[in-house]
Amino acid sequence: MKVFLAEIIQKVYQQKITPDEALKHLQDFPYQELSFAKVDHARELRKGSPEVIFGQGKTPEQLIKIAKAILEKGSNLLITRLSPEVYQKIKRQLPGGTYHKEARCLMAVRTKAPEGKGRVVVLSAGTSDIPVAEEAALTCEFFGNEVDRIYDVGVAGLHRLLNHYEQIKQARVLIVVAGMEGALPSVVAGLFRAPVIAVPTSVGYGASFHGLSALLAMLNSCPGGVAVVNIDNGFGAGYLASLINHL
Amino acid sequence: MKVFLAEIIQKVYQQKITPDEALKHLQDFPYQELSFAKVDHARELRKGSPEVIFGQGKTPEQLIKIAKAILEKGSNLLITRLSPEVYQKIKRQLPGGTYHKEARCLMAVRTKAPEGKGRVVVLSAGTSDIPVAEEAALTCEFFGNEVDRIYDVGVAGLHRLLNHYEQIKQARVLIVVAGMEGALPSVVAGLFRAPVIAVPTSVGYGASFHGLSALLAMLNSCPGGVAVVNIDNGFGAGYLASLINHL
């Protein structure tokens, strides 16, 4: 942006353009710059220009329109929270995308995203947590990270977790997904050194209160190195893990 | 009770007492019997006659009065939730008792309680959970159980728990005390076979919400074999463990 501003001023100084012409160029300057800066950000961050649409609560028409705009710019496309029903309605209009049923994501990758520096390991406590874990894992992959998936290693059978000790130790970032009592992130953070992004899920019944129980447990995690995202927010965990893994 | 009723009727049949005298004896019969039955219960259950006073919210005068009544019957005495301040005020009147500062209990054991069949192992996640764990452990001992204490073995350092693997395996009943994320009972129930009585504590801050977080986690415990008592209810856990250990 500074370059742009400097050029304008240089031209004024050289009297190649009049002050009025300069002002016209600059008229939305402060807000525009911020806007540009932001776009700039995005460009640096997500080389290959991936953009993400939160599919839930959008109509098929809206989804098609936004997705086409992204694809026309030649960007990669990720739609999260896309139900199979809505996918059926839009798939003809969006050829070239792959729909991941379990994670309920649609992806179309045209340009490989810049590679993350290490591996992200995604763990899930139970099999019912897999859809959220998959959303996290696919998000990581979409943004250029290599991902290991280790599922169904909850605290009910700790040996299952320990069997993957060496593999988990290799992770640069850990995503730990659990419902019910939400104890897995605490156990993992007690055993391993990588930063842990904890994802509570709404899996459970009764006093799980749709994920509240797991959420609170994770926030109160005794070992250090754990931070928490919203209930069922696989995308948020994957996106943050990618940010960290690209540092 | 039936014996009592049979005797009355026998005496009537033998005309040793009149129907009116019989009715007078029997007038509060149904409730009385229940009352007797209850006392009977108590007697069988707690041979050596231990009785327990919940000290919190009682004045020194009330405590002394109730405690003396118990001691005069020759029974064992346990006062829980007795603050050091109140203890100072009553100790002269209750000679022969031992005050456990950490658990805030006063105990006076005159007759050994009937022995439990196995060992109760009491685990605590952190050092701050020890007062509640001690209340549980002392309650168990008061009711005639041998107790192993294994403290500060929370999930932040799982190896500390595993170091006690063999000892925990010997338990007939497990009491697991934890605050914050309350994950320890789930981990323990996943590794060991004995029934687990989980005690959430109010240890923590922020989103622990005075023990709510730990409570919910324990109720949602994924492995089977766990049941939960009220927050900070060490006595309740110890009493239940004793019931089970005397089966």
Add this chain to the structure above:
Amino acid sequence: MKVFLAEIIQKVYQQKITPDEALKHLQDFPYQELSFAKVDHARELRKGSPEVIFGQGKTPEQLIKIAKAILEKGSNLLITRLSPEVYQKIKRQLPGGTYHKEARCLMAVRTKAPEGKGRVVVLSAGTSDIPVAEEAALTCEFFGNEVDRIYDVGVAGLHRLLNHYEQIKQARVLIVVAGMEGALPSVVAGLFRAPVIAVPTSVGYGASFHGLSALLAMLNSCPGGVAVVNIDNGFGAGYLASLINHL
């Protein structure tokens, strides 16, 4: 496990195997052992090898696959939270099982489980609590316990409970299931000596808040000897009762 380790070392000492071969055998040793220990547990605990599947949230395909694996090992099978709709879809593939509609369980018992030492008595406060009570009772039976069912004896008509006084007194373990105000476990624990496992149900409306009201009441139970499992968790109560009854 120690036997296994000793054998390996003996063979090395006798130079029947080389150090490299020994290390290969031992390479996943610490985790493997834990894993073996766990299986060991399971074997001792559940002679006749019953295994349990939580049916809710699993697809028919997943259920059939897991169930077949269990049956092929010759184990007993219990699927809980199995809706009639899903049962219709899987029943052809799992011949020999009995579906309990009210408790929404599928059971296939091939080898009798080891017998519990006493009787488990399951009480329910209302008729609407029966599905949860049945899940508890069937779970107990699946694990080898004799069960008495006493239903619809809530505090609205205490005489109904008292009519079963003698029968309840015989119980080694009590499971008490109640929704709404959740008062029954407190009343039962005040009258009887056996340990009480309290199961809150989501039966009720308005300020029952889907079982929260009953849950809180049970956690605050004034008489000792009560512990609580998750809302509607009949299986958890039955499993814990069986653990205690096999002590």
Add this chain to the structure above:
Amino acid sequence: MKVFLAEIIQKVYQQKITPDEALKHLQDFPYQELSFAKVDHARELRKGSPEVIFGQGKTPEQLIKIAKAILEKGSNLLITRLSPEVYQKIKRQLPGGTYHKEARCLMAVRTKAPEGKGRVVVLSAGTSDIPVAEEAALTCEFFGNEVDRIYDVGVAGLHRLLNHYEQIKQARVLIVVAGMEGALPSVVAGLFRAPVIAVPTSVGYGASFHGLSALLAMLNSCPGGVAVVNIDNGFGAGYLASLINHL
């Protein structure tokens, strides 16, 4: 009131007063009337003119000022939620009053209130609930009702309640005070026919959540005939019981 309006209009018709004078008399008519009606109410309701001050949160100066105004009108005086500390500060200024320490009430009765038609029976579950129960009982007495107190008859020992069966059966209105699991009103309403006013107390700890647990239990009371007032609101229960007992 209609009489008052008719008189004014009659006087206007007879030209004893001018329209302007009439309007002056009538200017605050609608509100005034309501106000009069209200006072009327009060007078009819509480013959002997008892008035009640909620003491909590008022300064000694405010209390003295309001109390003196009431006493000067010759009315009876009841101050609730009056701490011993504040009582010490105001007692000299309010001679003739009796302070009830446990219920934290000050009463000065000059004229006997009109008698209620039957007896109000106040039950409390535990000894810690007695301050709230006493507030209820004294309020009843203040408004002219005969009161039976039956304390410490909670569900932990049901026989204690049943021992008072006949006495409770005589009640025209029942007030049932309980903390912790709040089960007593349900049990009482299941056994007796009189309307039950349930008062949850903040007695308890942990998951009692300062009376929330008892409150919810009482609202979900399974047997009919129960209504609930605010946590610790002994005055509210006593006042309502008196209203009903004077019907």
Add this chain to the structure above:
Amino acid sequence: MKVFLAEIIQKVYQQKITPDEALKHLQDFPYQELSFAKVDHARELRKGSPEVIFGQGKTPEQLIKIAKAILEKGSNLLITRLSPEVYQKIKRQLPGGTYHKEARCLMAVRTKAPEGKGRVVVLSAGTSDIPVAEEAALTCEFFGNEVDRIYDVGVAGLHRLLNHYEQIKQARVLIVVAGMEGALPSVVAGLFRAPVIAVPTSVGYGASFHGLSALLAMLNSCPGGVAVVNIDNGFGAGYLASLINHL
């Protein structure tokens, strides 16, 4: 009951029966008596023998079976929370009943219930609260009370309430039904002298939290004379109002 006991003893004294025969008669005595007492209660209370079934959560088969048993005894029948769909399935089997669609009640009255002493006035804040109000009103009528219905008089237009001032003043008992902010019972209790039974409804959206907002408001009602039943519990309010109106 005492008569029964006296007769047995008299027969023993007269040696018309042996002690063993007497004991056989008396064996379940304490519980039996309670049971009889209870039935006795019921009979006195509900002359004409009305019995009530909570329809929600019961199958058509269960409803028909219970209802027929009641009708065969010649009793009056009230089924509450009966959806139109279920009513369609059972109506042929239960001729002679009247279905009230709005209140979702089925009633069959064969013998007039004993008359209440005064009028019950049922007020509702909004039109959406009418189903709950109607459940209350019909319950009152079922138990023999005359009922005035005054609907849609919420605090948004206070004049609507005041227009019914005289009529409300005649009530012996008031039932006030409101959702949303739940302010109407407070306003009514401030204006009128009769006891107020407040019924919060789940009418509202957002921060009404399914009736929690109205419930809390009613529990905190500033003017005295208000007690509260569960959210949407029209039956409970009607039943309690009838108890009071028959005093």
Add this chain to the structure above:
Amino acid sequence: MKVFLAEIIQKVYQQKITPDEALKHLQDFPYQELSFAKVDHARELRKGSPEVIFGQGKTPEQLIKIAKAILEKGSNLLITRLSPEVYQKIKRQLPGGTYHKEARCLMAVRTKAPEGKGRVVVLSAGTSDIPVAEEAALTCEFFGNEVDRIYDVGVAGLHRLLNHYEQIKQARVLIVVAGMEGALPSVVAGLFRAPVIAVPTSVGYGASFHGLSALLAMLNSCPGGVAVVNIDNGFGAGYLASLINHL
């Protein structure tokens, strides 16, 4: 109202009407007046007589009946919370109305409402918040206000908000609609001077708890000048904005 009273009294004084006739006119006077006053209010406030129906929970028959009554008086009509399904059922009976699908409102404006003094600007954080924002905007327009809509300017991309800096600065009243973290009203109130009416929406998932998260955030807004309405209450915000804009 005073005029009305004065006229009656004047007529009595002049003996044009008898006292009885006067009383008949005046019989419901106090309440009537209030009622008139209220209507008066309404008339002044909403010249052109717009009336509003809350459509949710009303049957098609009820809606048609109320709407026709309004239209027959020649008033403007606004039905909020009208689902497309119900609209289909009533539209033939209510010709001349325009249905706004997104805001789920039906409007029929016959007489232009009195104009507000400035512009109301309605901002929404996301596209999913638009239905609530539209309800607010249409309500404002219905009551005679000019409205600017600025949608999808949430804090995730602050530059989008700043791009509208000048336009927002012109607002006399701001309505800010947001779900999820509900941060937009705080940001807006920190930047602009107009009063902000904040509307939390139920948009979100997991720990948004159906709008609770946004609601709490808005209530805790750090910059001054913000007040909050119920979750999803677009109408309430629009109505209040109109009141302020007509001052």
Add this chain to the structure above:
Amino acid sequence: MKVFLAEIIQKVYQQKITPDEALKHLQDFPYQELSFAKVDHARELRKGSPEVIFGQGKTPEQLIKIAKAILEKGSNLLITRLSPEVYQKIKRQLPGGTYHKEARCLMAVRTKAPEGKGRVVVLSAGTSDIPVAEEAALTCEFFGNEVDRIYDVGVAGLHRLLNHYEQIKQARVLIVVAGMEGALPSVVAGLFRAPVIAVPTSVGYGASFHGLSALLAMLNSCPGGVAVVNIDNGFGAGYLASLINHL
């Protein structure tokens, strides 16, 4: 701001400054502008330059330092939430201020604030709500508004409110302060036409849950024209009322 930019460019064009000098002037341009705009805002808004300090949680030293800085600029000073204890510590350093004990505010007004256009009327439901109401009223006065205080007019005695009918009708903005059931704003909004800013207070006990009950009631207010601020936030209500009253 545009002027500032135009001037710089003009100077460059006239070569009075070099491009580098221009860039230095402009380097923080977008943020700087925003910052200036803000100050500008403040100046316009609060002529006489009043500034407000939230006293709670600040040390006496911090308060003195900030207050002196404000006073040295010649501005008016308002410190809210200033406890008497802290006031004692700082009063010597801040001569010329008036401390309002009940509202816990310190005010020093040097220049009269610009006058609001109408009157603000502040109503409180009870006497215990007065501190919050006073904070609101004094805030209004500090910002140049004339205020009427009408206290202790809660719904327990509606006639007290109606007695002030004419006075309230004159208000341009209404602030309604209430704790407990929080019903007063709904009643006021149903009777009067001015916008209502509702302030829930933490006055109450038990199920008032420190103001939650009143807060929820106010958010669910049935009549339109009500918006809500945080619990006990008298300042926020006063500030918003002033904004509206200066429109």
Add this chain to the structure above:
Amino acid sequence: MKVFLAEIIQKVYQQKITPDEALKHLQDFPYQELSFAKVDHARELRKGSPEVIFGQGKTPEQLIKIAKAILEKGSNLLITRLSPEVYQKIKRQLPGGTYHKEARCLMAVRTKAPEGKGRVVVLSAGTSDIPVAEEAALTCEFFGNEVDRIYDVGVAGLHRLLNHYEQIKQARVLIVVAGMEGALPSVVAGLFRAPVIAVPTSVGYGASFHGLSALLAMLNSCPGGVAVVNIDNGFGAGYLASLINHL
């Protein structure tokens, strides 16, 4: 560890030790190894051996004992949540430590920790959030990170945040601390690219519910790249930021 195992086996193979001796060496092998691994971890992670004590709830004696043990090992020392009162009691025994009053931390750094790769920027919304922010910042520094502090840049005055645009842009990790509405992390994550660790604080009153409001807002953060730690958990945020910054 494998080395250790290989050596033992080699010695057995070479018959330098007997199988029994080998088994004795290996007997606690699996748990021991895990334990070693953990220590290993710690050593790698925190070169210079910093160890951290959570001071809250520990007695002065406990603190001195643990701290001395750490210092004797030559490690760095950090005690968090150390009140000034307790610090006074222990400071003589722990010479060489620096007490940070605002953050309530005691630090003694003997060996410089390994340097983080970039800068951590800690932002706070208000001045009252500074203690928590300082705890985070000091924790970062203790673990070897360079930290920029930017305090009091909450959303009430966005320009203050934007004034630090360039400085914040340099951050490798961002810690954002806020109470009340908790909006700052969302705004920051919308503007900057670094991962954001959000720390809700208990700063606020009323509906902030001791930090719940800020916590929920942060969990629902609309822009990606945000994860949340417990309320007031400055240490947790600093520790996690350090982990990330050392990647």
